[in-house]
Amino acid sequence: MHELLKRHSFSITFLVLFLGAVFFFTRGEGEIHQLNGFTMGTSYELKIVDMPKEISAEQVAVDVSQLLSELDTEFFSTYAINSELSRFNRHGVNTPFIASNRMIEVMLIAQEVSALSGGAFDITVGPLVNLWGFGPSVQVFDSVPLQHQIDAAKGLVGFQHLRISPSNQEVRKAQDIYVDLSAIAKGYAVDQLAEYFDEAGVENYFLEIGGELKIKGTKPGKESWIPAIEAPLDTASQVYQIFYSRGDNFAVAGSGDYRNYFERDGVRYSHEIDPRSGRPVTHKLAAAYVIDESAARADALATTYMILGLDDAVSLVEKQGQAVYFIYKDGENFKDYVSDEFSVYLRSN
DSSP: OOOOOOOOOOOOOEEEOOOSOOBSSOOOTTOOEEEEEEETTEEEEEEESSOOTTSOHHHHHHHHHHHHHIIIIIIIOSSSTTSHHHHHHHSOTTOOEEOOHHHHHHHHHHHHHHHHTTTSSOTTOHHHHHHTTOSSSOOOOSSOOOHHHHHHHHTTOOGGGEEEEGGGTEEEESSOOOOOOTTTHHHHHHHHHHHHHHHTTOOOEEEEETTEEEEESOBTTTBOOOEEEEOOOSSSOOEEEEOOOTTOOEEEEEEESSSSEEEETTEEEESOEETTTTEEOOSSEEEEEEEESOHHHHHHHHHHHHHHOHHHHHHHHHHHTOEEEEEEEETTEEEEEEOHHHHGGGSOO
């Protein structure tokens, strides 16, 4: 008999606290112009303070929609059979694949984080994710995977088998691997949106796709943007902690294991699969939030820290001087680890 007590979709969210009215692309002094939509299987919400007068709100909406659609279906989707990533995954082993600048840029960031983490982050982990039932199609198993099944899936995983040659615009697979960029693509899309608004001369914005953020400047009145970290609970979203942008420009991403898991014979299995062991993580780290210049890198690092667990994550954070906020389990309670680089944003001024 199948025993699947809990399996929840997970998309870590940042709640954004605003004072006063929010407008949908209306113009006027002291207003926040807002644009909402859906992309990459999730929602996006853009808040712009100083919309350039030379670009119409309608044109901005069209540009944003086209950019996000292009990034998803033309480049990074594993569902769109003709996306660049899908074509690469079908491409032969040891055969050069001419790649776009965007694909190479994302893969280079991913490989950097993989090397930094000793393989804890790996964009080829898909076979293991599918084996444990957390892939694109929800699966229900009578039992957890056996060791020989895990070993077989691990044989199809390995970031080191991906060869990237920016000078030749080529990527290739040294072994039959499957690349999934879902742990970095949303962050990269946020970076691309930020680039669009930066080039348009926008000085103050709050951009969010599926919980990955890029923040610049302030709200009207020179007030900080105020994101709120979500409590790591399997319930309706609750504010756990707020922080302040203080007028700085940075990206934020989060990852956690409290909404996507299953239980079998009283054992809880997280959707966070460690590519090194082939198994779900079992440590006490519940959620990781990362501040970085790049949303793509913050996206990848948040997943990395969730794979590493509290002790190894803290060790890596201290070596890098990274701004992070970790929430971890201590018995029935939660405790926090806040790096010095992040703690400054817990104060409003």
